[in-house]
Amino acid sequence: MTAQNTLARVRTALLTPAVFPEGQPRLKTNLDTNFLKLIAIISMFIDHIGGAFFPEVGWFRWVGRLAFPIFCYCMTVGLLYTRDIKKYLFRLGLFAVVSQPFYILAFHPHDFFAQFTNWNIFCTLFLSLLAMYGLKERKWWLFALAFFTVCWWNFDYSGTGVMLMLVFYLCRNRPALGAILYLLVMSPLHVHAGDPLNFVFGGLTLGWTFFVVFAMPFIFLRTNVHPKIPKWFFYAFYPAHLALIAILQFVL
Template identity: 45%
Template sequence: MTDKEECKIASNLDTNFLKLVAIFAMTCDHVGKFLLPDVLFLQIIGRIAFPIFAYCIAVGSVYTHDIKKYFLRLTVFAFISQPFSVLAAHSNWNDFVQNLLILNIFFTLMIGLAAIYAMKEHKWWLFILLIFAANFINIDYGIGGILLIIVFYLFRNERKISIAFSAVMLAAPFFNQGELFLLGRSFDIQGFAVLALPLIYIKTNFNLKINKYLFYAFYPMHLLAIFLIKVALRIG
């Protein structure tokens, strides 16, 4: 396989546009979850955020100049974001301490990238260790989130296979009971994550130029804003 073939990805490479969509959806999700929990539509919009972030990690792992520096950036912002992530959900001090080890999305993305690195370098002991660890630490989206990142990477050149696997993984929660009551039964709204797939697989070319650190910094900053709003409104 040539370098050119290795870098080919048969889906949308307009990642700056995708990330903007993802942070908009994520903000809707967090506003709905932490400030307006009765407005379920906001959390439904938010379901598309993680699949897009997961896909962008897979793309980034292929095109980054230095995957180790990429991993380091994710790690740094994972730890920076952790207290803000917990504060947004639990503004009460006792709840904050009890939930401090519920890890934010950066940790999920970080482990997913590390798993891709392990596959690239044929370090299967590391890959197995990461998958094993993902089952036991409390990360956003759990082991399923890690596997989705791996699927996007493994089938980056196989569009139809990638769509099939990711669609099944993302739509599966619709078969579980959950928050949304429709057509005589309840549904887990997490299944709406499948709506991210058209954005991922239909190619766009907005050619937006955005500093990559904006995306990193937005996460803790918007969580801090939500926490401050909760304090001001005496919510939670």
């Protein structure tokens, strides 16, 4: 495949509206989003318990690597399916703001004001979705502004959320290509020597980010669980579990 053909395909994917023939799925990947969100919040909760109370115990963080890519994927599905993307963005932004003080109290309780601009993951997700909204609507200035903001300031995962959502969006009907690009974006084989969170088995050492690969089956393979969970539960869970961790920090 020539470089020109590759660029032409990318351009076509970017400019193709998210409108599909009636009766045809918009995505060939997993649409069981309530189940995916449930996996993501359980993974995130375990990760945050480890980060707050057991920072050098690796398995908490290994499990936690599933959360962010699954959240990014679910937002991509929302970008394609939601009836009102502006309301979706408003809800996400509202809970990002509400969660920020609880996030700082949970993870930086002794340095609250100095760490207040260490933005929580909902802020990253909000800007990532805003960037993708700009791309989908061809508001290139909005895409550039949101992407620059999330990369420049102190946002968890930086611009990785935007890049992941680009992969999920552009490869919405090419799961195999999406899986390959997912691995390239997440760089799961990168190892920081001596990191206590690394996975060591015999003579093999894997960086703890390797465990993002285990999010792939949930994203790229179909499941059929479809649990009945109110959508507000997923929003409310984030500040609620941070508040719980903050209270435990204070008590302990």
